[in-house]
Each structure stands twice: as C-alpha cells, then as structure tokens.
Amino acid sequence: MTTFVDRVELHVAAGSGGHGCASVHREKFKPLGGPDGGNGGQGGDVILVVDQAVTTLLDYHHSPHRKATSGKPGEGGNRSGKDGQDLILPVPDGTVVQDKAGNVLADLVGQGTTYVAAEGGRGGLGNAALSSARRKAPGFALLGVPGGLQDIVLELKTVADVALVGYPSAGKSSLISVLSAAKPKIADYPFTTLVPNLGVVTAGSTVYTIADVPGLIPGASQGKGLGLEFLRHVERCSVLVHVLDTATLESERDPVSDLDIIEEELKQYGGLGDRPRMVVLNKIDVPDGKDLAEMVRPELESRGYRVFEVSAVAHTGLKELSFALADVVAKGRAAKPTEEATRIVIRPKAVDDAGFTVAREEDGLYRVRGEKPERWVRQTDFSNDEAVGYLADRLSRLGVETELMKAGARSGDGVAIGPEENAVVFDWEPTVMAGAEMLGRRGEDHRLDEPRPATQRRRDKQAERDEAEKEYDDFEPF
Known part of the structure; x- marks a missing residue:
C-alpha cells in the first residue's frame, strides 16, 4: 500500500561550476603560442x-538529499568544460515551498509550474x-563558483473544489465513493481514513473535484487526532461541506x-x-437518522x-447534492478574475548602488558584503600570486578600497569578504595600485615580446619597482 506523505524537509544542492584552465598553446617552432585555456x-x-x-x-521523504551534477573543468586548446545537468524534481500540484523559518518561497499550482530551488x-x-x-x-x-545550497520544506495542499469535513x-x-469513482477505505470504526481522498464528479456540464478530509475532532486545530496534519488540505477548496x-x-x-x-x-x-458552506445530513436510511x-x-x-438529506448507502438525495455543488463551484470559478498576461517587472538599481557594502563590526573587523566581491573571492586561487593580484585589481576598480578608507579602515586592520561562516579575512594595506603590481605587471610574459637583452630586462623591471614604491610612499590615505 502506498504511503501518503504531504510534508517533507528537502536538502538540495546545485552543481558547482567547473574550474577554468590555465594553458599555453605550444607547437613545433612555436613553443609560446599564447594562452588557450578553456x-x-x-x-x-x-x-x-x-x-x-x-x-x-x-520519494523525498525516503531520499531527502538531492544534488545536481557539477560542470566539468576547462581544458587546453580553448576547450570549454561540459555544463552540469539540471536536476528536475517532480512535485504534486498544490505544493508550497517554504524555508525552514516558514517563509513561503513559492506556491506551485498548475501543470508544468517550475521553481529553481x-x-x-x-x-x-x-x-x-x-x-x-x-x-x-x-x-x-x-575557479568555478560552488553551487547553491538550500534547506526547504515542501508542503502539499490538496487542489480540490469541494472539501468534505466532519x-x-x-x-x-x-x-x-458514490459521488465519484474514488474507492476510499470504508469501515465502521473511527479514523478509517488516514489520507485525503480525491474524486472527480460530473454534474451536467460541470466537472469538479471533491476531497474527503480525514475526520476532525475537538482540538484538531491544536494537533489532536489527525486534524492539524490535514486541515491544510481544505485551504484551496471553493466550498466546505459539513457531513453530519x-x-x-x-x-x-x-x-x-x-x-x-x-x-x-x-x-x-x-x-x-x-468559504461558502453546505450541510449534508447523512445516514437518513436509518429510521432514527431520518x-x-x-x-x-x-x-x-x-x-x-x-x-x-442524503444516504450514501441507499443512494438517496445524491443527484440533488451533486448538482447543487456543481452550481456553487461554477459560480466560484466565474467570480475569479480572468488570468492576466504575464508581466515583467523591471527593478533597475539605484544610481548610487555600488553593488557592495562595507560595515565595521564590534570587534573592529571590517566586513565587505556584495554579490560581486563574494563571487570573486570564491573564484580566486589563493595559491597563485598573480590570481590574488587580479582579485586586488578587481576590488580596487569596484571601489572597495575607497569605501574602506571612508569607513575609517587603517593599514593593518582586519577586512573580511563574505559571510561569517565562509569569509576570507586579511590584513588590509592601502595601495595606489593593487598590491601585486609591486611585483611587476601581471599577465605580461616578456617571452611573447621582442627579445631584449637580459641586462635591459633587469633594468626595466627594477625601474618599475622603484616607481611603484615611490607612488606607495607618497600616498596618504588619510
């Protein structure tokens, strides 16, 4: 027998991006043909x-951890890595996606509706x-950026037109069972129904769905019996029918x-x-019941x-009830606003939005937060001095150094980029040019230029260092 599960906690992980490749094209008589890393x-x-x-x-109750595949790294010869494959998770119609705090992220209603978790x-x-x-x-x-991680709660709310409560x-x-072709379990003891049952009813030209919600008892809204577990399944219904x-x-x-x-x-x-209400007095086939x-x-x-007044056993009064429900459902559908064309909302950034923030924390640490700085840090190979210098250049051009000075940061102060649990922390040294410029101009391989005497190359490099040191000494950040 299939177990009904209408609430699960799901841990999803997207695939990480593949790393870029650092490669130099080589062939016979041309050992340095230029960079060709994909x-x-x-x-x-x-x-x-x-x-x-x-x-x-x-399925998600038994297997709550789901992960998409990662992208492949690039290769030499300008070969890009293969993209990771999206992981498609099918969910029932009426699934509500929430975060662990209970905030609704998406309400998935309608075949094919999607949400990128x-x-x-x-x-x-x-x-x-x-x-x-x-x-x-x-x-x-x-480096490739790690894929997103999220803990979400999936909660199913039955999509039906009529809910039977009682x-x-x-x-x-x-x-x-007599109004539709549904075949729920029926017995003469309480709580026979342990899961909501759905049936499709046709009355004239109207076709509607009807849901049998597990029985309610006093205190159901506080969790007694099965009420709190299944009351969510009546939220989407157009009409509530009290079966007495x-x-x-x-x-x-x-x-x-x-x-x-x-x-x-x-x-x-x-x-x-x-919600409109109706009352069904059931079991009138019993003399005392009538x-x-x-x-x-x-x-x-x-x-x-x-x-x-109906009898499900004797099939009394069912036709009148069925058409009355169809009339209420049809009126409810007609009262709903017609579906509007999809609107695209454009929210341009403010003209003074720098794309990042700099804040000083109680311990004196300066924390930089922003989509670009945090992504750049994750993409940097800190074992490569040239890559670190490239990161410094990007941050400088974005204006991070200027904002740090405005916030009161001084030489040697701690600066963290990213959230507390995953930040890169370093001692800040204000510079005119990014720090790695002191070591020479990054990314320039003089082997690709016209040959120069070794003595001249040494003189040129020393001149560049002297100029950088002079500009650094003359710079006053305050």
Missing part, C-alpha cells in the same frame, strides 16, 4: 516542476578569456453540536471564513445553511 562548465540547477502524475511527496555555480574563466592587450599571457584561471465515521468516505452523522450511537453528540465543534476548529485554524434529520433541519436552515 572556461569551466556551468553547474546544474535543482528545479521543482509540478507533475499531475505525482500525488505524494513520498538552487542555482548552479558559474564556471570559471580560462586564461584565454582573461587575456587582453595589457595582460597578454595570464598565468592563472578563475467527525470520524460521519460517512465522508462513503459519500465520495444523524445515526450516531454516542449519546452526547448530535448534528448541531457536531457542526458547532467543527466550525470552531475551522475558525481556530484560520483563513477559511470566506427523524433526527427532520428535527435539526429547521435549526440549520435558520443559520443560513443550505441543507441536504
């Missing part, structure tokens, strides 16, 4: 897709893509008190006050309810 492939996304054939979250990492650039007129032969490449053994399962037992053997119960108790639970749960139904009907009608 780019790394993109990491695969994790995508949730609504599939009408899926009715439960059981985790984005794949960007592939790193190879040294061929990093080369330029100034940087002819980069001796480094960028006490256990009130006859909800029997009613849905007129042949109960419990002396302290009667249809009116049952109705009051269930209404109070629905009120405590919240969000259902605007008499009790006739007694309580005036009271229920005086409260504004539309009341139907």
Whole structure:
C-alpha cells in the first residue's frame, strides 16, 4: 500500500561550476603560442516542476538529499568544460515551498509550474578569456563558483473544489465513493481514513473535484487526532461541506453540536471564513437518522445553511447534492478574475548602488558584503600570486578600497569578504595600485615580446619597482 506523505524537509544542492584552465598553446617552432585555456562548465540547477502524475511527496521523504551534477573543468586548446545537468524534481500540484523559518518561497499550482530551488555555480574563466592587450599571457584561471545550497520544506495542499469535513465515521468516505469513482477505505470504526481522498464528479456540464478530509475532532486545530496534519488540505477548496452523522450511537453528540465543534476548529485554524458552506445530513436510511434529520433541519436552515438529506448507502438525495455543488463551484470559478498576461517587472538599481557594502563590526573587523566581491573571492586561487593580484585589481576598480578608507579602515586592520561562516579575512594595506603590481605587471610574459637583452630586462623591471614604491610612499590615505 502506498504511503501518503504531504510534508517533507528537502536538502538540495546545485552543481558547482567547473574550474577554468590555465594553458599555453605550444607547437613545433612555436613553443609560446599564447594562452588557450578553456572556461569551466556551468553547474546544474535543482528545479521543482509540478507533475499531475505525482500525488505524494513520498520519494523525498525516503531520499531527502538531492544534488545536481557539477560542470566539468576547462581544458587546453580553448576547450570549454561540459555544463552540469539540471536536476528536475517532480512535485504534486498544490505544493508550497517554504524555508525552514516558514517563509513561503513559492506556491506551485498548475501543470508544468517550475521553481529553481538552487542555482548552479558559474564556471570559471580560462586564461584565454582573461587575456587582453595589457595582460597578454595570464598565468592563472578563475575557479568555478560552488553551487547553491538550500534547506526547504515542501508542503502539499490538496487542489480540490469541494472539501468534505466532519467527525470520524460521519460517512465522508462513503459519500465520495458514490459521488465519484474514488474507492476510499470504508469501515465502521473511527479514523478509517488516514489520507485525503480525491474524486472527480460530473454534474451536467460541470466537472469538479471533491476531497474527503480525514475526520476532525475537538482540538484538531491544536494537533489532536489527525486534524492539524490535514486541515491544510481544505485551504484551496471553493466550498466546505459539513457531513453530519444523524445515526450516531454516542449519546452526547448530535448534528448541531457536531457542526458547532467543527466550525470552531475551522475558525481556530484560520483563513477559511470566506468559504461558502453546505450541510449534508447523512445516514437518513436509518429510521432514527431520518427523524433526527427532520428535527435539526429547521435549526440549520435558520443559520443560513443550505441543507441536504442524503444516504450514501441507499443512494438517496445524491443527484440533488451533486448538482447543487456543481452550481456553487461554477459560480466560484466565474467570480475569479480572468488570468492576466504575464508581466515583467523591471527593478533597475539605484544610481548610487555600488553593488557592495562595507560595515565595521564590534570587534573592529571590517566586513565587505556584495554579490560581486563574494563571487570573486570564491573564484580566486589563493595559491597563485598573480590570481590574488587580479582579485586586488578587481576590488580596487569596484571601489572597495575607497569605501574602506571612508569607513575609517587603517593599514593593518582586519577586512573580511563574505559571510561569517565562509569569509576570507586579511590584513588590509592601502595601495595606489593593487598590491601585486609591486611585483611587476601581471599577465605580461616578456617571452611573447621582442627579445631584449637580459641586462635591459633587469633594468626595466627594477625601474618599475622603484616607481611603484615611490607612488606607495607618497600616498596618504588619510
């Protein structure tokens, strides 16, 4: 027997981007033909897709960890790495995606609706893509960005037009079995129904779905019985139908008190006050049930309810009920606003948005946060001095150094780029040119230039160092 699961916690991980390649083209009589390292492939996304054939979250209950494939690294000869494959996760219609704090991220309704739960990492650039007129032969490449990680909660809310609610053994399962082709479990003991059952009903030209929600008892909204576990399945329904037992053997119960108790639970749960209600007095095939139904009907009608007397066993009053439900469903569908064309919302960045922030923390550490600086740090191979210098150049051009000075940072102060759990921390030294410029002009391989005497090359390099040191000594950041 298939187990019904309507709430799971899912841990998704997108694929990481492949690393770029640092390579130099070589062939006979041309040992230094220029950089030819290819780019790394993109990491695969994790995508949730609504599939009408899926009715439960059981697969994710047994296997909650899902990961997309990573991109392949680039290779020499300008060969880019292969992109990682997206991981498609089918989910039932009506699945709500939340974070662990309970914030709704997406409400997936309708066949084919998608949500990207985790984005794949960007592939790193190879040294061929990093080369330029100034940087002819980069001796480094960028690393791939790690894929996104996210812990999400999937919660299924049944998509149905009509919800049958009531006490256990009130006859909800029997009613849905005769109104539709659904075959729920039926027995003469409470809590026979352990999962919501769905049936499709055709009444004239209207076709609608009806849901049999597991029985409610007093305190259901606080978790007693199965109520809190399944009350979410009535949230999307257009009409609520109270199925009241007129042949109960419990002396302290009667249809009116049952109705009051269930209404109070629905009120405590919240969000259902605007749904139209109907009342079905079931089991009138029993002599005492018929008499009790006739007694309580005036009271229920005086409260504004539309009341139907039926017998699921004897098939009495079903046609009238079916067409009445179809009429309410049709009116509800007509009242819904027509679907609007998809709108694209453009939110341009503010003219003064630098793309990053610099904040001083209580311990004196300066923390830099921003999509670009954090991504650049993740893409940097810190074992390569030239790559570190390239990162310094990028941060300088973005304006990070200027903002640090405005925030009061001094030489030797600690600076962290990224969140606390995954930050790169270093001692800041303000410079005119990025620090690695002191070591020479990065990415320039003089072997690609016209031959120069060794003595001249040494003099030129020493002159560049002297000029850089002079500019550094003359620079006053404050």
